[in-house]
Amino acid sequence: MIVEDWSMVQLTKSIFSSKQPGHESEFHNSTPSIPFLDFGMVSGDQKERIPEENQPLLVAKKETTGLGRLSSDSGADSDSNFASADTESNGSRSKKRGRKPGSGKESPINHVEAERQRRERLNHRFYALRSVVPNVSKMDKASLLSDAVAYIKELESKIDKLETQLLGQSPKLKLNPMNDFEHQSSKSTFDNTMKQFPSYWPKTVEVDVKIVGSEAMIRVQVRI
Amino acid sequence: MIVEDWSMVQLTKSIFSSKQPGHESEFHNSTPSIPFLDFGMVSGDQKERIPEENQPLLVAKKETTGLGRLSSDSGADSDSNFASADTESNGSRSKKRGRKPGSGKESPINHVEAERQRRERLNHRFYALRSVVPNVSKMDKASLLSDAVAYIKELESKIDKLETQLLGQSPKLKLNPMNDFEHQSSKSTFDNTMKQFPSYWPKTVEVDVKIVGSEAMIRVQVRI
DNA sequence: CGGCACACGTGATGC
């Protein structure tokens, strides 16, 4: 129930890399081959809201110095395996004549290509992040990041709460009991936690109390 | 064992929100109000290793279209910022001689400044993320992102496990338990009552808790 | 017209 925005990530990726190598010349040759096919990005639980302009869904660039593309995804990370593999039959063209003024860089194009790939990869990571962080559907990258850390913290604190609650306060303590009475927190945190998961609200709670002298025995049985 | 980057995260957070770009008018009255204050990022359990080059540790640019830089360099490691000659602080120049070739762009500088801020902000978010995700100390941005999503998923699954484990039982009786949860009153009245009679405050309270399945046994012994 | 957010190419820098 958490995932499956993957597909469109894939899509996006493939989309990005759809670009044919035009011959670049001094005059930018447009090359309008722009991907289309927009989709309402994130799915699932998020309240969909198409961002105004932030999202790179369907970018329509105009290629100032259009040149080929060839992509080569370096997955290398867990669980992210994009198919991609477009690898169009990259058409030769590597060194034209009429290179750039001044220094004859042997391959500026590798560089630009590499950088492009890097950027693309990074964007995919952004998508991935967007897909795991809830209720982030618009927002720009920066906000996405901060929301992500907020979410992480929330998760961590929730885990903390859960596990302290699971193996709760260690029994057998000797200390000034007033402190305990002051500790409203334990109860309220419990309540808050419970309120977050209505599905776990017990249907019944059965309590048995027996008091003998200074000792009290309390049996609690919870049915969900 | 999970925390302690909190402080700086908070810091970062505060940093983020501290921003209000004044209007750069023709004579922008400087207002370099840019947050800086860097801190040495990651701490704690990570194996200390200053990343090689990825981190923005102070760049020395060469001023292509020379225009002043205003602070805010976001160095990663502790102090060490050579301010250097920052060139003419607020020199009241923005549009003097027409320097730009051809088209006189009246304000490219706002743009470049804005972009710079954006970049900086984004980097701070990256720091923040780095501080919350464990065992990410080096890594480039991309890997950081993917690690972040991995971490989030891990947290989520852990939460899932915890809460199913917390109460993984089957239902039985009936009766709406919410009423019980709402009964904060019972505790507070008890407290109030007790506070009226300090002489009855117990010196020690011994509590024993045993949980078996859906049943909890609590033994309470009070010494006055 | 300005602000904002993005993607792009490019110089730099470390391996």
Place this chain on the structure above:
DNA sequence: TGCATCACGTGTGCC
């Protein structure tokens, strides 16, 4: 030496 990654300035589209 290439090959990564980064930050920077710039062009562009959108409110």
